Amino acid sequence: MSEKVLRLDGVWKSFGDHDVLRGIDLAVAPGEVVAVIGASGSGKSTLLRTVNLLEPIDDGRIWLGDADISDPRVDVDEVRARIGVVFQQYNLFPHLTVQRNITLALRHVHRMRRDEADAAASALLQRVGLADKAGAHPDRLSGGQQQRVAIARAVATSPELLLLDEVTSALDPELVGEVLDLVHELADEGMTIVMATHEMAFARDVADRVVFLDEGRVLEQGPPSEVFGAPREERTRAFLARFSA
Numbered sequence: 001m002s003e004k005v006l007r008l009d010g011v012w013k014s015f016g017d018h019d020v021l022r023g024i025d026l027a028v029a030p031g032e033v034v035a036v037i038g039a040s041g042s043g044k045s046t047l048l049r050t051v052n053l054l055e056p057i058d059d060g061r062i063w064l065g066d067a068d069i070s071d072p073r074v075d076v077d078e079v080r081a082r083i084g085v086v087f088q089q090y091n092l093f094p095h096l097t098v099q100r101n102i103t104l105a106l107r108h109v110h111r112m113r114r115d116e117a118d119a120a121a122s123a124l125l126q127r128v129g130l131a132d133k134a135g136a137h138p139d140r141l142s143g144g145q146q147q148r149v150a151i152a153r154a155v156a157t158s159p160e161l162l163l164l165d166e167v168t169s170a171l172d173p174e175l176v177g178e179v180l181d182l183v184h185e186l187a188d189e190g191m192t193i194v195m196a197t198h199e200m201a202f203a204r205d206v207a208d209r210v211v212f213l214d215e216g217r218v219l220e221q222g223p224p225s226e227v228f229g230a231p232r233e234e235r236t237r238a239f240l241a242r243f244s245a
């Protein structure tokens with residue numbers, strides 16, 4: 001029995017002779033919001049991708065609830081149905097309307113009838129303030145609107161865990177706020193979130209815990225007030241100093 005939504009035990013991942021994740025231990029409790037920070041190349045995206053089974057790991061274990069999802073015999077589709085994922089960009093199917101982007105997941109993952117899926121998608125779009133865009137194709141939306149749809153789609157299936165990988169880093173600065181506001185709302189509603197982000201102010205504001213990845217290791221972690229306010233490690237201080245400069 002595990003009270004954690006997600007647990008990584010000693011996760012190693014190499015590409016060739018490059019050890020990208022070097023023994024990651026991480027446990028995420030229900031409703032917890034974990035911000036993963038660290039320099040470019042430190043392994044943040046790789047970490048999220050291992051959880052979503054996009055990258056096989058070389059050693060260690062990953063648990064989603066009580067299921068060992070690092071077991072090679074695991075049903076990948078079943079695992080992915082339990083996890084919502086949003087990347088930096090290109091999340092939506094360009095040839096489908098906004099509405100269909102959302103109903104697709106509902107129909108395939110939750111096996112909803114079309115009318116049920118349509119009703120659920122409409123309610124979600126209303127929620128994220130995009131009801132008027134239901135019939136539009138993604139290329140008619142701003143980047144911020146597209147990311148709000150992508151997030152709506154990711155949570156439509158009521159995932160146990162939401163993985164967000166730099167969801168605002170491809171956006172024009174004026175569009176960042178609307179996306180972060182939505183993430184904030186989901187966090188307030190109790191969604192369990194692991195997000196890689198370089199939005200330090202946002203991480204400070206919304207995360208329960210900040211995890212600093214350094215060359216594939218968790219060098220330091222704790223509440224934002226500690227990691228940002230009084231980092232213990234010199235390398236954490238050096239990393240953060242680049243952001244406040």
Ligand SMILES: Nc1ncnc2c1ncn2[C@@H]1O[C@H](COP(=O)(O)OP(=O)(O)OP(=O)(O)O)[C@@H](O)[C@H]1O
Pocket residue numbers: 015020038039040041042043044045046047
């Ligand atoms: N498929 C791959 N093949 C080979 N090397 C890879 C692959 N994916 C990632 N890497 C390498 O793994 C390291 C970590 O990459 P990763 O994308 O996880 O970093 P990151 O912390 O997300 O960086 P960023 O802040 O730039 O997004 C990098 O050196 C990268 O080049």
Ligand SMILES: [Mg+2]
Pocket residue numbers: 044045046165166196
């Ligand atoms: Mg990345």
